[in-house]
Amino acid sequence: MEQCPICLNKCKSNMWSRDRKYLDCPQCGKYTADAKIEMLIGRRRLTQRQKANISGWLAENEGYEITSENLDNFLIKLKLPSFIDRADSLLCHIAARSDFAGASIQFDKSFISRAWCVNEEELQAVTDYLITTKRIFVIIESQIWLNKYKVLANGWIRLEELSKTNSKSSQGFVAMCFSDDLKSLYEEAIAPAISDAGYLPHKVDLREHNDKIDDEIIAQIRRSKFVVADFTRHRGGVYFEAGFAKGLGLEVFWLCEKDDLKNLHFDIRQYYFIEWTNDNKEELKRRLTLRIEGLFGKGPEKS
Known part of the structure; x- marks a missing residue:
């Protein structure tokens, strides 16, 4: 196990070749990167927000390859999606992991990246919105990683609305x-x-x-x-x-x-x-x- 250069969580890593490696991170997901990715990230002195945005992008685009070029020209310039978009993204992620309507799933680190959050505190703000709008129900335990999340009827309705947003577009x-x-x-x-x-x-x-x-x-x-x-x-x-x-x-x-x-x-x-x-x-x-x-x-x- 080594440390993910983006979110700093422990992750699995394998060298694919002399100049490229594969990483499997519980927060950022699966991606490939330049073998010197730690040095590339360290030299750029990225902010917490830049790292969170990259983590969110990687989670939504499994298998992406980070190179020195796309790190400078694309990844560090990613804009933070709107709060509503981030809430919808988290809702979609919870729903996708639910075996059926009414099922509960346990928290994991991917929730942070799917909501494009810097940390668990920011994630709480996003989940609070989903709770307030009655789109999810959360069984809160003493530690966040023990929490259980369930999509409610309003959440499933919201997901149906999102799927129909562009039905009349030409x-x-x-x-x-x-x-x-x-x-x-x-x-x-x-x-x-x-x-x-x-x-x-x-x-x-x-x-x-x-x-x-x-x-x-x-x-x-x-x-x-x-x-x-x-x-x-x-x-x-x-x-x-x-x-x-x-x-x-x-x-x-x-x-x-x-x-x-x-x-x-x-x-x-x-x-x-x-x-x-x-x-x-x-x-x-x-x-x-x-x-x-x-x-x-x-x-x-x-x-």
């Missing part, structure tokens, strides 16, 4: 690397596929948005019916946007350039990917249109 959000050489992918395949299915494609393509998560992106994902995510070049922002959409219960359509599939983070390889090459964009468009229509039917914008 927008499809596109998450991808918007470098110049990938513009044709959007213009010739992704956007036409969404339009042909009867929905409105939406992208945030300003260059500074690559690997940057801001309020506009979060708001647009919330307004969308689904997300089309192309992982070619493996931008950290695309991983975040797809993970955030999954957390909201939105459908994600997974794309990647054929030769880049081998570089996907292992935690998302379980999903069905539509692969593409530069000479088969028309086939990509056709397959993506069929996938969208197959799940949602023809959209309201279909001519």
